Amino acid sequence: xxxxxxxxxxxxxxxxxxxxxxxxxxxxxxxxxxxxxxxxxxxxxxxxxxxxxxxxxxxxxxxxxxxxxxxxxxxxxxxxxxxxxxxxxxxxxxxxxxxxxxxxxxxxxxxxxx
Amino acid sequence: xxxxxxxxxxxxxxxxxxxxxxxxxxxxxxxxxxxxxxxxxxxxxxxxxxxxxxxxxxxxxxxxxxxxxxxxxxxxxxxxxxxxxxxxxxxxxxxxxxxxxxxxxxxxxxxxxxxxxxxxxxxxxxxxxxxxxxxxxxxxxxxxxxxxxxxxxxxxxxxxxxxxxxxxxxxxxxxxxxxxxxxxxxxxxxxxxxxxxxxxxxxxxxxxxxxxxxxxxxxxxxxxxxxxxxxxxxxxxxxxxxxxxxxxxxxxxxxxxxxxxxxxxxxxxxxxxxxxxxxxxxxxxxxxxxxxxxxxxxxxxxxxxxxxxxxxxxxxxxxxxxxxxxxxxxxxxxxxxxxxxxxxxxxxxxxxxxxxxxxxxxxxxxxxxxxxxxxxxxxxxxxxxxxxxxxxxxxxxx
Numbered sequence: 001x002x003x004x005x006x007x008x009x010x011x012x013x014x015x016x017x018x019x020x021x022x023x024x025x026x027x028x029x030x031x032x033x034x035x036x037x038x039x040x041x042x043x044x045x046x047x048x049x050x051x052x053x054x055x056x057x058x059x060x061x062x063x064x065x066x067x068x069x070x071x072x073x074x075x076x077x078x079x080x081x082x083x084x085x086x087x088x089x090x091x092x093x094x095x096x097x098x099x100x101x102x103x104x105x106x107x108x109x110x111x112x113x114x
Numbered sequence: 115x116x117x118x119x120x121x122x123x124x125x126x127x128x129x130x131x132x133x134x135x136x137x138x139x140x141x142x143x144x145x146x147x148x149x150x151x152x153x154x155x156x157x158x159x160x161x162x163x164x165x166x167x168x169x170x171x172x173x174x175x176x177x178x179x180x181x182x183x184x185x186x187x188x189x190x191x192x193x194x195x196x197x198x199x200x201x202x203x204x205x206x207x208x209x210x211x212x213x214x215x216x217x218x219x220x221x222x223x224x225x226x227x228x229x230x231x232x233x234x235x236x237x238x239x240x241x242x243x244x245x246x247x248x249x250x251x252x253x254x255x256x257x258x259x260x261x262x263x264x265x266x267x268x269x270x271x272x273x274x275x276x277x278x279x280x281x282x283x284x285x286x287x288x289x290x291x292x293x294x295x296x297x298x299x300x301x302x303x304x305x306x307x308x309x310x311x312x313x314x315x316x317x318x319x320x321x322x323x324x325x326x327x328x329x330x331x332x333x334x335x336x337x338x339x340x341x342x343x344x345x346x347x348x349x350x351x352x353x354x355x356x357x358x359x360x361x362x363x364x365x366x367x368x369x370x371x372x373x374x375x376x377x378x379x380x381x382x383x384x385x386x387x388x389x390x391x392x393x394x395x396x397x398x399x400x401x402x403x404x405x406x407x408x409x410x411x412x413x414x415x416x417x418x419x420x421x422x423x424x425x426x427x428x429x430x431x432x433x434x435x436x437x438x439x440x441x442x443x444x445x446x447x448x449x450x451x452x453x454x455x456x457x458x459x460x461x462x463x464x465x466x467x468x469x470x471x472x473x474x475x476x477x478x479x480x481x482x483x484x485x486x487x488x489x490x491x492x493x494x495x496x497x498x499x500x501x502x503x504x505x506x507x508x509x510x511x512x
Binding site for chain 2: 086088
């Protein structure tokens with residue numbers, strides 16, 4: 001079963017983190033992605049620039065907007081798609097994600113049947 | 115026995131067992147329920163002609179065939195409706211694996227909303243219909259049905275595994291199951307039509323399936339003790355406090371059972387919340403033989419409980435026991451350590467406070483505390499009890 005782990009953080013919390021800790025966090029995140037690859041379960045991954053540079057298209061393209069679709073304190077920062085047998089395994093991996101300590105990781109099962 | 119009566123009997127005894135095995139094979143509770151209800155409706159037709167030798171195995175065969183139809187992607191093929199010959203099925207219910215423990219862990223999975231875990235367990239493991247559950251939980255049947263379907267859909271969609279958790283997470287997961295069972299028992303505990311029997315069924319089932327877990331045994335003991343006193347807690351519509359109940363009205367067979375669970379739990383040598391609560395009940399049960407209540411033992415047990423599971427209820431019970439063991443002044447002092455905002459909005463705290471104030475001769479303050487306790491109480495028998503105590507003070511007020 002494929003699950004996508006969506007990471008959410010508050011950008012304002014990030015702004016408070018000292019640069020050396022930020023570097024450490026990046027290192028941890030890199031190691032985490034490495035572990036997912038090592039386990040042979042990583043099916044896709046990306047992390048995103050802040051919502052300040054987002055552009056939103058809606059109403060069939062009639063509306064093009066500067067900014068994110070939804071204004072919220074927590075923003076989507078990235079995703080990892082993993083292929084594991086069940087929700088418990090997905091939860092175990094989400095717990096290991098460094099973002100789970102400073103923000104939240106939302107687990108969404110895939111709707112695609114392959 | 116008619117086919118209908120026989121079917122009702124099988125349904126009561128084996129519904130959860132059959133559903134668990136059907137659901138755990140594909141992780142789809144809704145499909146398993148549909149397949150099982152189809153099997154029961156076929157039984158109604160076929161069993162009146164000839165009763166199968168092993169009814170549960172017959173139902174399982176029919177339901178499994180139906181499940182294959184449900185899972186088949188090509189829906190154009192006709193559902194097959196043939197049923198096994200009554201003599202054909204050789205297996206008995208005891209040779210079918212018991213997957214109910216896995217089903218209980220699924221119902222109380224951390225990914226499932228805590229408020230729906232108890233109803234889900236009552237529907238799938240006990241086999242209660244959603245309308246009865248809705249009634250017990252004071253919700254409109256449509257709302258309850260919708261929430262149950264949502265939980266079952268999530269279990270299937272996110273592939274919640276039907277398995278017994280790994281040892282390192284077992285304690286947390288067992289706690290969630292215990293909470294869900296306790297939730298069955300503790301809701302509307304003074305109402306006549308409670309789910310107490312169902313809670314006891316679930317607790318003893320869990321104790322059979324996890325016989326080496328002290329807390330599981332502790333909960334079975336707690337529920338058995340509480341159930342054993344059901345006939346003694348209301349007299350003429352008025353609530354009777356535990357220490358004033360007539361021990362002759364207690365169900366002593368059930369109490370024996372409760373003690374046996376508690377002894378087994380204590381032999382394991384791991385202290386836990388439910389085991390301590392069961393020990394509290396056992397102290398009260400001793401009154402049948404000794405004629406007295408060992409308040410010192412209760413103080414000791416409640417002190418342990420407030421370390422293991424600190425709740426406002428435990429603190430109030432501790433203060434109440436301390437007041438009995440030493441004196442009302444000490445009891446009141448323990449009660450005053452509770453945050454005043456919390457204290458004035460919790461009926462049991464007000465009732466205990468009123469009782470101690472009354473004993474200390476502070477009648478006016480006691481009357482005010484009883485008034486507040488009555489205002490905070492919804493259960494009619496409990497209100498009647500508090501009103502009677504309040505009424506007894508009136509002549510002493512000037």
